[in-house]
Amino acid sequence: MAARLEIVSPEGLRVDGRRPAEVRRVLTRTGVLSQADGSAYIEQGNTKCLAAVYGPREPVKRAGVLHDRATINVEYNVSSFSSGERRAKLRRDRKLLEIGLMIKQTFETVVATTSFPRSEIDIYLQILQTDGGAVHTAINAATLALIDAGIPMTDYVCACSAGFVNDQAILDLNFLEESADVPTLTVALLPKSGKISMLGLESRLHIDKLEPVIALASDGCMQMKDTLDEAIRISTRNLAKTVLH
Amino acid sequence: MDQDDIEMEIDGEDSLDIHVVTPGEVVTRDSAFMRGHGTYTEDETLVASLAGVVDRVNKLISIKPLRTRYNGEIGDVVVGRITEVAQKRWKVDMNARQDGVLLLSSVNLPGGVQRRKNESDELQMRTFFAEGDMLSAEVQAFFQDGAASLHTRSIKYGKLRNGSLVTVPSALIKRTKSHFVTLPCGVDVILGLNGYIWVAKHVPISPEQANQPDALYHNDNEPIADQEREIIARVSNTILALAKHNNFINDTMIVYAYEAGSSHRVKDILKPDISQEIVQTARAQFQEAQQH
Amino acid sequence: MSKDVPPSINEKAFLLSALISRQRLDSRSPHDIRTTRILLGPQPGHAEVRLGKTRVTANVSCEIVRPRANAPTEGALLFTTDFSPMASPAFGDGPGGGGGSGGDEILIARVLERALRGSRAVDTEGLCIVAGEKVWQIKVDVRVIDHEGNIVDCACIAAVAALMHFKRPDVTVLGEDVTIHSTSERNPIPLTLHHVPICVTFAFFNQGMLQVVDPNLLEEQCAEGDMTFVVNRHGDVCTLSKAGGVAVEAGQVIHCARIAAAKAEEVTDMIKAALEKAAVKEPKVAIV
Numbered sequence: 001m002a003a004r005l006e007i008v009s010p011e012g013l014r015v016d017g018r019r020p021a022e023v024r025r026v027l028t029r030t031g032v033l034s035q036a037d038g039s040a041y042i043e044q045g046n047t048k049c050l051a052a053v054y055g056p057r058e059p060v061k062r063a064g065v066l067h068d069r070a071t072i073n074v075e076y077n078v079s080s081f082s083s084g085e086r087r088a089k090l091r092r093d094r095k096l097l098e099i100g101l102m103i104k105q106t107f108e109t110v111v112a113t114t115s116f117p118r119s120e121i122d123i124y125l126q127i128l129q130t131d132g133g134a135v136h137t138a139i140n141a142a143t144l145a146l147i148d149a150g151i152p153m154t155d156y157v158c159a160c161s162a163g164f165v166n167d168q169a170i171l172d173l174n175f176l177e178e179s180a181d182v183p184t185l186t187v188a189l190l191p192k193s194g195k196i197s198m199l200g201l202e203s204r205l206h207i208d209k210l211e212p213v214i215a216l217a218s219d220g221c222m223q224m225k226d227t228l229d230e231a232i233r234i235s236t237r238n239l240a241k242t243v244l245h
Numbered sequence: 246m247d248q249d250d251i252e253m254e255i256d257g258e259d260s261l262d263i264h265v266v267t268p269g270e271v272v273t274r275d276s277a278f279m280r281g282h283g284t285y286t287e288d289e290t291l292v293a294s295l296a297g298v299v300d301r302v303n304k305l306i307s308i309k310p311l312r313t314r315y316n317g318e319i320g321d322v323v324v325g326r327i328t329e330v331a332q333k334r335w336k337v338d339m340n341a342r343q344d345g346v347l348l349l350s351s352v353n354l355p356g357g358v359q360r361r362k363n364e365s366d367e368l369q370m371r372t373f374f375a376e377g378d379m380l381s382a383e384v385q386a387f388f389q390d391g392a393a394s395l396h397t398r399s400i401k402y403g404k405l406r407n408g409s410l411v412t413v414p415s416a417l418i419k420r421t422k423s424h425f426v427t428l429p430c431g432v433d434v435i436l437g438l439n440g441y442i443w444v445a446k447h448v449p450i451s452p453e454q455a456n457q458p459d460a461l462y463h464n465d466n467e468p469i470a471d472q473e474r475e476i477i478a479r480v481s482n483t484i485l486a487l488a489k490h491n492n493f494i495n496d497t498m499i500v501y502a503y504e505a506g507s508s509h510r511v512k513d514i515l516k517p518d519i520s521q522e523i524v525q526t527a528r529a530q531f532q533e534a535q536q537h
Numbered sequence: 538m539s540k541d542v543p544p545s546i547n548e549k550a551f552l553l554s555a556l557i558s559r560q561r562l563d564s565r566s567p568h569d570i571r572t573t574r575i576l577l578g579p580q581p582g583h584a585e586v587r588l589g590k591t592r593v594t595a596n597v598s599c600e601i602v603r604p605r606a607n608a609p610t611e612g613a614l615l616f617t618t619d620f621s622p623m624a625s626p627a628f629g630d631g632p633g634g635g636g637g638s639g640g641d642e643i644l645i646a647r648v649l650e651r652a653l654r655g656s657r658a659v660d661t662e663g664l665c666i667v668a669g670e671k672v673w674q675i676k677v678d679v680r681v682i683d684h685e686g687n688i689v690d691c692a693c694i695a696a697v698a699a700l701m702h703f704k705r706p707d708v709t710v711l712g713e714d715v716t717i718h719s720t721s722e723r724n725p726i727p728l729t730l731h732h733v734p735i736c737v738t739f740a741f742f743n744q745g746m747l748q749v750v751d752p753n754l755l756e757e758q759c760a761e762g763d764m765t766f767v768v769n770r771h772g773d774v775c776t777l778s779k780a781g782g783v784a785v786e787a788g789q790v791i792h793c794a795r796i797a798a799a800k801a802e803e804v805t806d807m808i809k810a811a812l813e814k815a816a817v818k819e820p821k822v823a824i825v
Contacts (some may be wrong), residue, residue: 037312
């Protein structure tokens with residue numbers, strides 16, 4: 001399939017007109033749901049994700065209660081109308097469960113769970129439209145929603161994807177690029193330290209090419225951080241102005 | 246709360262000296278400051294863990310998030326709903342990080358006279374409070390893990406009837422002298438600091454009632470006339486309108502907003518343009534009153 | 538990271554201080570894999586692998602089915618993983634649909650799927666009998682018998698060894714007629730593997746600054762995070778999975794990748810040696 005479609009043209013342009021190291025346009029909104037403690041909506045190109053955070057609150061399941069910290073539960077769902085063909089919904093899709101667990105373990109190291117013993121924090125992620133990069137969009141949305149809910153975290157968690165094709169690394173792959181067998185690496189980063197919290201690679205990539213791909217993805221994550229931070233600052237400033245003390 | 250609706254004109258508020266921080270941002274490198282809520286230390290610097298406004302009180306720096314679950318203090322008046330009847334205690338949902346705990350020893354037992362609780366009281370706990378009942382209480386203490394311990398050992402607290410619940414963000418309710426107010430229009434409002442507000446028909450409490458065995462925990466509402474219902478609905482919507490525009494809520498604000506909205510139909514109060522107008526009028530009135 | 542009974546604070550501290558002075562409690566060096574024993578046969582496609590005390594068995598079987606509509610010339614590869622409760626008190630009632638130990642089972646099963654199916658290790662085109670109608674479906678059943686840490690790596694070795702050991706019946710196609718020959722008639726045919734994917738797992742300690750290869754159970758329980766590479770001897774990274782946990786630097790990831798590549802070569806040689814011994818001693822059991 002890669003032979004048919006030119007992922008990067010000789011002039012250095014990708015199928016949607018971007019340069020190899022360019023991230024898609026990002027749109028963010030916080031506080032979009034009325035019942036959730038925190039919520040966020042992100043559009044990255046044509047990928048759309050909605051995140052809702054409830055908590056810290058009284059745990060629903062008695063079994064999961066930890067005496068010294070809060071439990072984080074993540075539910076990751078892809079809508080059946082999110083892609084071109086209708087997705088049949090399997091009762092226990094292992095792939096979705098795996099992504100939920102990876103996101104949970106990513107946030108467990110960043111959220112100050114020891115401040116809330118015996119409670120639970122529930123993160124619900126819904127992918128409304130997929131055009132590549134659903135997982136990293138979901139992680140960014142979860143970060144915004146957690147901040148919107150006023151849950152303390154040591155740092156942002158910013159995620160981005162990168163791939164390797166035609167001897168160069170490309171950033172933020174869309175659906176076409178992902179399905180063209182381009183090896184895609186999803187990276188979640190903690191911007192303050194620059195350290196990598198989560199990594200996921202689906203298809204084959206030679207070890208020599210691993211370094212530039214990780215570097216490019218990390219760069220993309222730092223770009224996402226600026227975007228997310230800007231959005232939070234604006235909404236915080238707006239809210240601060242309207243609440244009269 | 247859709248952000249789009251909250252684009253209000255604030256006069257001269259840009260002079261606000263607010264320092265906005267986001268998680269991971271360094272607040273200060275001066276090690277002389279003590280760290281409060283919403284911050285953590287890394288090496289010698291104070292770093293924010295929340296998105297909010299920096300609040301500096303002498304040497305204590307804390308971050309106030311603009312949206313958070315109710316975080317109580319001892320002595321707070323709260324309104325809650327019973328979620329569970331357990332061994333010698335009830336669990337109360339109060340929109341906090343954990344359900345509040347109401348111990349059997351913290352409630353007034355029927356019969357009026359102060360008496361010791363016996364085994365039959367324990368078995369009859371559901372006749373006092375059952376799941377779903379609304380109540381007002383005061384925070385007595387906190388458990389080790391942060392759960393609040395409530396008590397209703399006063400005639401003004403206890404089971405709530407004859408009204409409806411309004412939920413607003415807890416940050417909008419300021420601590421005042423009294424949280425039990427009777428509005429001039431004739432409804433009782435209980436402003437729970439946890440964001441739960443009870444709007445009810447005004448029923449005067451007579452001291453003899455406390456002595457009757459069934460008075461405290463009966464479940465029957467008084468008869469409520471249509472007009473009274475309408476007033477209750479109007480007050481509820483007014484409170485929701487204030488909350489929608491992130492305006493703080495106390496008895497004076499409710500009264501101003503109620504008057505401002507009196508010309509509209511009850512159901513119109515929640516429409517975006519009308520609610521905006523009402524809140525702006527109420528705010529202006531409030532600021533005017535402040536200046537006198 | 539099984540969560541049945543967490544190790545005591547003393548154990549954790551002892552383990553960590555030993556690691557800081559470059560010593561592991563079982564006297565391995567940080568990048569050593571435990572003693573690996575690969576038992577193949579007697580049936581073709583049956584393998585039992587012991588990585589230290591961790592034991593996993595894998596069994597490969599085949600069946601003729603209709604191909605999927607969107608891939609009429611490709612065979613199918615199915616995986617099932619069974620975390621037997623006899624392996625560890627952590628496995629058992631958990632339905633696997635949530636947190637706790639059920640979560641680990643899902644992560645491990647997914648890594649195996651990605652390692653073997655996602656990396657296109659098995660030549661599925663060669664499994665086609667009659668395009669659009671009949672293809673071979675290869676089923677790999679992985680069963681965890683004993684859990685003493687690092688099930689992923691052990692399960693992967695078992696699955697790969699079983700696939701390489703497996704032989705499917707020979708088939709003759711004459712027009713519409715398909716004849717399946719029994720093993721006594723014609724020699725069965727081994728599967729074609731494009732490459733041999735090997736799992737190498739790292740566990741992180743001490744704020745992510747120390748890493749060890751092939752963690753045993755105690756190391757797994759005390760680890761701050763872990764990362765699994767699936768590499769082959771050509772240096773291709775087939776899958777890389779770091780499911781949260783402590784954050785590490787990019788340089789460390791690359792460093793681990795190189796170690797993983799070296800380990801993959803070692804393990805591939807081990808599997809090949811086991812296969813050779815099994816071929817010589819067939820149909821008896823072969824032990825490395």
